[in-house]
Amino acid sequence: MDRATIVHDNFLRRVAAGDLPAGAKPSGPLSPENAVALYRAGCLSRALDRQSRAMQKAGQGFYTIGSSGHEGMAAIAAALRPTDMAFLHYRDAAFQIARADQVPGQSAAWDILLSFAASSEDPISGGRHKVLGSRALMIPPQTSTIASHLPKAVGAAYSIGAAKRHGPEHRVLPDDAVVMCSFGDASANHSTAQGAFNTAAWTAFQSIPLPLVFICEDNGIGISVKTPKGWIVANFAHRPGLHYIACDGLDIFDTYRAASQAADYARTRKRPVFLHIRTVRLYGHAGADMPTTYLPKSEVEADEANDPLLHSVRLLRDAGAMPPDAALKVYQDTNDRVARIATQAVTRPRLKTAQDVMASLIPPPRPCAPTNGPSAEARAAAFGADLKAMAEPQIMSKLINWALTDLMLDHPEIALMGEDVGAKGGVYGVTQKLITRFGPDRVIDTLLDEQSILGLGIGMAQNGFVPMPEIQFLAYLHNAEDQLRGEAATLPFFSNGQFTNPMVVRIAGLGYQKGFGGHFHNDNSLAVLRDIPGLILAVPSHGADAVGMLRECVRLARKEQRLVVFLEPIALYPMRDLYDDGDGAWMRRYPAPGTRISLGEVGVTGDGPVALISFANGHRLSLQAQAQLAETGVETRVIDLRWLSPLPEASLLDALRGCTHALIVDETRRSGGVAEGLMALLAERTDLRLARHTAQDSFIATGPAYAATMPSADSIVAAAKALVT
Numbered sequence: 001m002d003r004a005t006i007v008h009d010n011f012l013r014r015v016a017a018g019d020l021p022a023g024a025k026p027s028g029p030l031s032p033e034n035a036v037a038l039y040r041a042g043c044l045s046r047a048l049d050r051q052s053r054a055m056q057k058a059g060q061g062f063y064t065i066g067s068s069g070h071e072g073m074a075a076i077a078a079a080l081r082p083t084d085m086a087f088l089h090y091r092d093a094a095f096q097i098a099r100a101d102q103v104p105g106q107s108a109a110w111d112i113l114l115s116f117a118a119s120s121e122d123p124i125s126g127g128r129h130k131v132l133g134s135r136a137l138m139i140p141p142q143t144s145t146i147a148s149h150l151p152k153a154v155g156a157a158y159s160i161g162a163a164k165r166h167g168p169e170h171r172v173l174p175d176d177a178v179v180m181c182s183f184g185d186a187s188a189n190h191s192t193a194q195g196a197f198n199t200a201a202w203t204a205f206q207s208i209p210l211p212l213v214f215i216c217e218d219n220g221i222g223i224s225v226k227t228p229k230g231w232i233v234a235n236f237a238h239r240p241g242l243h244y245i246a247c248d249g250l251d252i253f254d255t256y257r258a259a260s261q262a263a264d265y266a267r268t269r270k271r272p273v274f275l276h277i278r279t280v281r282l283y284g285h286a287g288a289d290m291p292t293t294y295l296p297k298s299e300v301e302a303d304e305a306n307d308p309l310l311h312s313v314r315l316l317r318d319a320g321a322m323p324p325d326a327a328l329k330v331y332q333d334t335n336d337r338v339a340r341i342a343t344q345a346v347t348r349p350r351l352k353t354a355q356d357v358m359a360s361l362i363p364p365p366r367p368c369a370p371t372n373g374p375s376a377e378a379r380a381a382a383f384g385a386d387l388k389a390m391a392e393p394q395i396m397s398k399l400i401n402w403a404l405t406d407l408m409l410d411h412p413e414i415a416l417m418g419e420d421v422g423a424k425g426g427v428y429g430v431t432q433k434l435i436t437r438f439g440p441d442r443v444i445d446t447l448l449d450e451q452s453i454l455g456l457g458i459g460m461a462q463n464g465f466v467p468m469p470e471i472q473f474l475a476y477l478h479n480a481e482d483q484l485r486g487e488a489a490t491l492p493f494f495s496n497g498q499f500t501n502p503m504v505v506r507i508a509g510l511g512y513q514k515g516f517g518g519h520f521h522n523d524n525s526l527a528v529l530r531d532i533p534g535l536i537l538a539v540p541s542h543g544a545d546a547v548g549m550l551r552e553c554v555r556l557a558r559k560e561q562r563l564v565v566f567l568e569p570i571a572l573y574p575m576r577d578l579y580d581d582g583d584g585a586w587m588r589r590y591p592a593p594g595t596r597i598s599l600g601e602v603g604v605t606g607d608g609p610v611a612l613i614s615f616a617n618g619h620r621l622s623l624q625a626q627a628q629l630a631e632t633g634v635e636t637r638v639i640d641l642r643w644l645s646p647l648p649e650a651s652l653l654d655a656l657r658g659c660t661h662a663l664i665v666d667e668t669r670r671s672g673g674v675a676e677g678l679m680a681l682l683a684e685r686t687d688l689r690l691a692r693h694t695a696q697d698s699f700i701a702t703g704p705a706y707a708a709t710m711p712s713a714d715s716i717v718a719a720a721k722a723l724v725t
């Protein structure tokens with residue numbers, strides 16, 4: 001017999017026999033009526049778990065991960081407001097159910113059954129995943145990656161105070177909201193979780209408002225690995241900046257008491273709380289997991305004997321709220337009702353085609369109030385003497401700085417965050433003076449943790465900001481990359497476009513820095529960004545393009561709610577010359593405010609029949625090669641791709657009209673590099689004679705060999721000649 005049936009039979013038998021587990025008397029502020037409501041929510045959560053298993057057995061449901069044992073989460077919902085954003089652990093159906101009771105017109109049972117059935121009418125994911133969530137209940141859906149939702153919960157909590165100071169147009173959280181975020185005891189050990197706790201504590205330690213309730217649902221085990229007894233309390237009870245409260249999750253009265261305290265503390269003091277709720281896990285981890293294969297049967301049975309619904313029946317009896325026979329009837333009626341509704345849910349339509357699935361990869365556009373650009377007075381005040389310098393050609397880092405200034409003047413919802421972006425103005429000076437111009441609220445010097453930087457951006461974006469997080473070097477994106485891949489990019493997908501986190505992530509990267517760094521400061525791989533569905537990757541090669549593209553990136557985030565990565569080639573930040581020392585030909589004048597380069601628009605120099613297709617440093621080197629090739633009679637057309645994901649197919653093919661040959665010059669690696677995609681595209685769509693000239697499959701060295709593994713102007717010339725002869 002499976003554990004779900006055993007738990008069910010135990011419940012029926014023990015309630016009928018009046019054999020209820022011992023425990024504390026009901027105490028605290030929970031009223032008898034509300035206690036009954038929470039019990040009903042718990043029964044519904046349990047009935048849905050049972051139904052989910054039945055649906056899966058019948059081939060009508062697709063995934064089961066239960067909430068059984070965690071019904072106490074209903075009391076947490078009751079202690080919060082339905083406008084408090086909730087980033088939930090996957091076991092929190094009871095939370096969603098109790099929250100739905102707080103909002104007129106919401107039916108958690110129907111919604112959750114539709115998600116079990118993977119129906120396209122599932123109101124949160126549109127049939128893409130069995131996931132908790134609801135726009136009306138302010139519950140964004142979460143991916144199943146353990147702990148990855150914690151950094152953005154910190155960001156969302158931070159955004160509440162930030163929005164009070166500079167309210168963004170699309171703000172969703174009220175001034176007095178708190179953010180709640182729950183996770184299991186095993187998940188609490190994840191480095192992503194630890195980073196979020198540390199960031200929250202670091203923030204609170206400085207008295208920066210952070211109304212956040214972390215909820216650790218401690219059932220003592222993660223799949224099959226036990227959490228050492230006492231570990232959670234030992235780990236969290238005495239952290240600086242993090243207030244610790246504990247409760248018994250088997251007791252809805254105690255849980256409500258503690259959750260009310262936690263919510264009140266976070267709401268009034270604007271400081272983070274760690275609520276440790278001790279509970280049990282019934283039925284094993286998920287699906288067909290059998291806990292008796294890795295735990296002694298006696299331990300499994302001990303947890304089952306502590307079924308929180310049995311405890312609730314006792315507590316309701318002792319509080320005079322409901323006698324056990326009535327509680328038993330509620331349980332049975334709820335099971336019957338869920339079974340009835342399920343017969344309807346499984347008849348609802350499901351997604352079928354790729355088009356159906358992909359419909360929410362790209363979020364819907366949103367209306368934005370028109371802006372006329374910053375006023376002359378505002379610009380004069382912000383730029384000062386820089387206004388005069390705009391008449392002269394400048395290096396790329398300066399032009400990006402000016403573009404950021406104009407964009408921040410124009411859009412008060414933009415906030416920058418990153419390591420050293422404030423007082424220092426960035427490692428390469430790109431954000432210099434911005435903190436003076438816009439203050440530390442909008443130019444945030446963060447702690448040293450890339451997951452927290454991206455989490456801050458994602459969380460703020462969910463509350464209407466247009467964040468521009470900075471990752472100092474591309475090599476340091478990798479330890480935080482899941483925040484883009486698993487979190488930011490999937491949010492619109494799994495919420496059917498109802499929740500979004502539009503932002504422009506600025507990353508300094510690529511190679512060719514002469515005197516600096518070796519591999520870690522010269523990472524020439526973009527593969528990790530190019531296969532994320534929905535993500536836009538922009539890579540400018542010179543300052544004027546950087547400005548025009550950055551303006552487009554902000555438009556894409558602000559109006560089209562897109563996730564954009566703006567990759568700034570470090571070696572080109574200070575680049576002045578193109579052909580000869582001192583020619584100043586790589587500098588550009590600041591493009592007039594309002595002008596921009598559209599997504600997918602490539603740049604073309606020359607009109608020869610031999611195309612040199614490249615981007616970033618490769619583009620500059622290709623222009624040098626173009627001059628050399630012209631001297632030997634090879635006429636070329638140098639195409640700057642600018643947009644590397646999605647590839648700018650239409651305008652690239654257009655730019656290639658009349659060409660006979662195309663050489664792809666790619667400073668990323670031969671394996672997994674941009675050229676692979678381009679070769680495939682051109683092979684499929686053109687009759688050109690093709691070749692690629694890429695970087696080696698190597699990391700980058702420092703010293704004299706700094707560029708040895710990547711294309712040079714001379715090697716491009718040689719490759720182009722080889723192609724045409």
Ligand SMILES: Cc1ncc(C[n+]2csc(CCOP(=O)(O)OP(=O)(O)O)c2C)c(N)n1
Pocket residue numbers: 091144145146183184185186187188217219221222223281285
């Ligand atoms: C980053 C990551 N690693 C591994 C997993 C696989 N996994 C799913 S749930 C889980 C255990 C989580 O245990 P706990 O946090 O205690 O929550 P519980 O399931 O007990 O409620 C694991 C290892 C995952 N989802 N994400």
